[in-house]
Amino acid sequence: MKTIAKNERGGRIGTGSAKRSVARAEEFKRRMLAWPNPVEYVNNMYACHPGDGSAEYFKAVFGK
């Protein structure tokens, strides 16, 4: 059992890959919050996909 979480505001988190994973997820979260349409993906969640129309969102938020 390891403590991997903390959050966007920093604090102690686990070491190694778990720490890097959380840091990466936080970076993606920053991009989500900055995306022009605040419900871009919520629109998809109400259905069942990120379809072709959302490719841009996924590239921008989760791309390298």
Add this chain to the structure above:
Amino acid sequence: MKPDASWNALWEGWRRRVEALVREHPLQLISWEATRRCNLRCIHCGSPSEEVNLDEELTADEVVGAFEQIATDFDMRQFHHVNITGGEPFVRHDLLGILRRISRWPVYRNIDIQTNGIVLADCPGILDELKECGVTGLGISIDGLEATHDVFRCMTGGFARAFKAARLAVEKGYTVTVSIVAHAKNVTEIPALFNIVKKEIRPRNFRVMTLDSAGRAEHLVGYMLSAEQLRRAIEFLRAEYARSCSTYADPQATMVELGCGGWMGTELEGMIRPLVFHCIAGINNLGILYDGKLASCSNISREFIQGDLRTQRVKKVWETQYRQFRHFEWKRCGVCAACDQWPFCHGGPMHKRAISGRLTDCLYELLKESFQPFPSPERTGPTLQVETADE
């Protein structure tokens, strides 16, 4: 620990964009409840057929006329897609005919259907026809491992058929979401189901919905998630999301997400699903119910019906009758009254709200019960103890 100013600025920008969206309320999504009839009788169904008059179902001509009227009257430049729910949409024998007709309009060539998969498994040729009708996505429900699913759905072999339908849909190139409704009897099966689904179906999404106290589930005893059970589900999602989210730009990757059961707090939002949640019912989402009544989503209480497309122009109802979906203060009561998350959440999902303002449950509040002490939002978020593989 001091708050991170850059995060505060991001949240403030997000909040302002939500407010702008509410002011503008462009139509981006239509949720059409195709029918309340179903070929299953699931014990948890949130929209059961026994609660309504099935004779009132819209005819094919009425459905097509409504979609034509909407395409004519609304500014569709921001329109995104049509989401078809039920009941079970495929029990409508005229469904394909309706889809063929409405998909003649280019704006309606991005259609999703939520299904239990029974008809698709038994008649897989339909998957080829759907492609010609503008259908791009399929949502298929699998509510636990085989024994659990079949009991929950009251059908021996139901799991196998849902599984088959989902696998075939992926093979045919549809964007597929596999959803599980999490409740007290299946929550421990979520990680195992996810592993099987990811390996053998490879859908785009694996969605965890939380059971709502509505429809038949309102009368179930011992099925609602406890605080500890919710924490387990959230821990799974957070750990899996952190592990896999760097692959999500790849359309072949399987994403995990919590469904629209509620706001989870500024710390967890964006860390358990590839989005920051805000209910869009009545903001950019129009619900057309099985009988032509107009609502903000096909999932919410019929107390919130705002009009009737059989007698009214949809655009006029959208512009004049949807005030309660775009002004949130009436919901600021009960647990919402003093909640620090109100500026972002605005009262959570409409499907948990009664017209009196009463909220059936709040996942954020429930989760707080299982994290002690629960840090203040000015300092940090909940620290989750997550079982992870050794590094």
